[in-house]
Amino acid sequence: MDLEHKFCRLDGAGVTVTDEAGIEGYASLFGETDQGGDAVAPGAYAASLARLTGGGRSVKLLWQHDPAQPIGVWDEIREDARGLFVRGRLLPGVARACEALELLRAGAIDGLSIGYRTRRARKTEGGGRLLTELELWEVSLVTFPMLSSARVAAKGDDPETAAWRGMAQALGALRREMAGG
Secondary structure, three states: OOOEEEEEEOHHHOEEEOOOOEEEEEEEEEOOOOOOOEEEOOOOOHHHHHHHHHOOOOOEEEEOOEEEEEEEEEEEEEEOOOEEEEEEEEOOOOHHHHHHHHHHHHOOOOEEEEEEEEEEEEEOOOOOEEEEEEEEEEEEEEOOOOEOOOOEEOOOOOHHHHHHHHHHHHHHHHHHHHOOO
16 A cells, blocks of 8 residues: 555644744644545554554654655654644754755745555545544655645744634635635
């Protein structure tokens, strides 16, 4: 089975640039349907995270899902009631990481995307899937996210403030789309 990707905008999910190179927030939000019609169920990552930890392995922090471009490390990845929380840092000695940090600060990129394999899922009425068990491989910084409710927050924003900003941006985009422009 091929590796799949699920994209999230960062700031609606509470991801913040925490210091010169630190980032934290949610890479996936439970129960929210993405543009592909899929939603992730609570607990979908638990077995994968346990296997990784038990095997001394980690989820990779990549640039645009490119396995040849690791740009940092995830220091913490865990599930909570809201979704998949990640905390990590971009590595200053990696040129692409420095570029990614500048792009994040400028707002030129604002997305996270998970790379995973589906282990268990069920079809939903709308033709999508409810993903109930995923094998998580990597979480990437990306240009084009798929889950519009998760975006990069400005430095110092708390996750709740960032979530409200993301919701307001999504509603504004929807309003413009409905108005034909």
